[in-house]
Amino acid sequence: MPKLIFRLFLSFAVFVTIFILIQQYVKPVSFGENGHYRANALEDNLRKTTYYKGEKACASCHQEVMDLKDSDLHAEVRCESCHIPKIDANTKCEVSPPKMEGSIEFCATCHATNPARLKKGVPQLDINEHEKGKNCVKCHNPHAPWELTEN
Amino acid sequence: MYPLIKPFEAISGTVQEEELETIKEDLPLWGMGVDIEKCVGCGKCVEACKTENNVPMEPFYFRTWIEHYTVNNDGEVAIESPNGGMNGLEQSLDKEDIFKAFMVPKLCNHCTNAPCVQACPVGATFISPDGVVLVDDTYCIGCSYCIQACPYGARFMNPITKVADKCTFCYHRIKQDLQPACVEVCPTHARIFGNLRDKESDLVSFIQKNPTQTLKPHLNTQSRVFYNGLSSEVR
Numbered sequence: 356m357p358k359l360i361f362r363l364f365l366s367f368a369v370f371v372t373i374f375i376l377i378q379q380y381v382k383p384v385s386f387g388e389n390g391h392y393r394a395n396a397l398e399d400n401l402r403k404t405t406y407y408k409g410e411k412a413c414a415s416c417h418q419e420v421m422d423l424k425d426s427d428l429h430a431e432v433r434c435e436s437c438h439i440p441k442i443d444a445n446t447k448c449e450v451s452p453p454k455m456e457g458s459i460e461f462c463a464t465c466h467a468t469n470p471a472r473l474k475k476g477v478p479q480l481d482i483n484e485h486e487k488g489k490n491c492v493k494c495h496n497p498h499a500p501w502e503l504t505e506n
Numbered sequence: 507m508y509p510l511i512k513p514f515e516a517i518s519g520t521v522q523e524e525e526l527e528t529i530k531e532d533l534p535l536w537g538m539g540v541d542i543e544k545c546v547g548c549g550k551c552v553e554a555c556k557t558e559n560n561v562p563m564e565p566f567y568f569r570t571w572i573e574h575y576t577v578n579n580d581g582e583v584a585i586e587s588p589n590g591g592m593n594g595l596e597q598s599l600d601k602e603d604i605f606k607a608f609m610v611p612k613l614c615n616h617c618t619n620a621p622c623v624q625a626c627p628v629g630a631t632f633i634s635p636d637g638v639v640l641v642d643d644t645y646c647i648g649c650s651y652c653i654q655a656c657p658y659g660a661r662f663m664n665p666i667t668k669v670a671d672k673c674t675f676c677y678h679r680i681k682q683d684l685q686p687a688c689v690e691v692c693p694t695h696a697r698i699f700g701n702l703r704d705k706e707s708d709l710v711s712f713i714q715k716n717p718t719q720t721l722k723p724h725l726n727t728q729s730r731v732f733y734n735g736l737s738s739e740v741r
Contacts, residue, residue: 435691469546
């Protein structure tokens with residue numbers, strides 16, 4: 356074998372070895388376990404706070420409100436659609452109750468007239484015509500909207 | 507692929523690629539259905555997504571957002587999304603001028619052939635074994651190639667972590683048998699989340715009952731977000 360070719364093979368082998376050694380050193384621990392990514396990143400994505408607790412968690416204490424809600428038109432609406440979620444799971448509702456923005460504009464995000472949401476089963480109102488300036492919750496019970504209070 | 511990444515393990519044969527394939531079969535395959543016929547554009551999903559995933563409340567940073575499509579009588583399409591629809595959407599045109607109007611919630615489509623995964627130079631974005639496209643926060647170098655590669659515009663640079671961010675189907679929630687935050691708060695059940703491999707799930711029955719479509723099917727991304735009532739105006 357000519358000396359030149361031997362040197363070429365030798366340097367090639369040296370470079371490949373160096374590359375593999377560097378790769379072994381630099382590569383993250385779980386890289387390539389499931390594919391071309393760090394498998395531990397799956398667990399990293401799980402390490403997050405769950406703010407929204409779900410209807411089941413609400414029903415564990417407030418079953419009577421759930422029954423009232425299921426009896427009327429807001430049966431499909433979930434608790435946390437309107438109630439801002441609790442930040443900490445261990446905080447009791449009595450200590451920091453889930454907040455609720457009971458304004459006309461809040462109800463209007465679903466119920467104000469908009470041609471894009473007609474015929475979708477959501478009642479539409481012109482908030483400037485229907486009982487102008489009066490808060491919706493004065494007459495309507497938000498959990499059961501057709502349970503009207505006389506005012 | 508595997509022997510290239512881990513040459514030594516491949517030789518000793520600790521994990522075989524066939525084994526990985528069989529593990530995948532038992533795992534769920536997550537997907538979402540969006541019913542445009544039910545969406546009222548209240549913006550609760552946008553707000554819930556931002557709260558749940560610590561996305562800055564300013565505009566421009568959205569993991570999910572709602573687009574308000576208005577087709578006027580001349581056939582011109584106007585697409586609005588003020589603040590991603592977080593504060594509700596209002597119609598600016600008169601009722602007489604409108605030919606058609608509807609709302610389209612958008613999110614990451616969790617493609618089977620994801621262009622963002624192919625574009626990532628470091629392997630920081632990947633498809634998890636249960637079919638969710640995720641970002642590795644600690645490994646991302648913030649080159650934003652994936653943001654350009656995404657045909658749906660579903661990715662953005664998070665100003666806090668300074669890396670690419672996107673919808674994860676609330677991966678931390680679905681592992682606890684909870685639904686993603688946007689599905690949890692939707693007042694009209696316009697979003698349906700479920701396992702595509704489970705024939706009993708709500709999502710599969712939604713797809714079976716309704717003529718569903720995916721966004722931009724011509725790109726062959728094979729996305730796993732299925733829209734019912736999708737008009738041809740939607741881009």
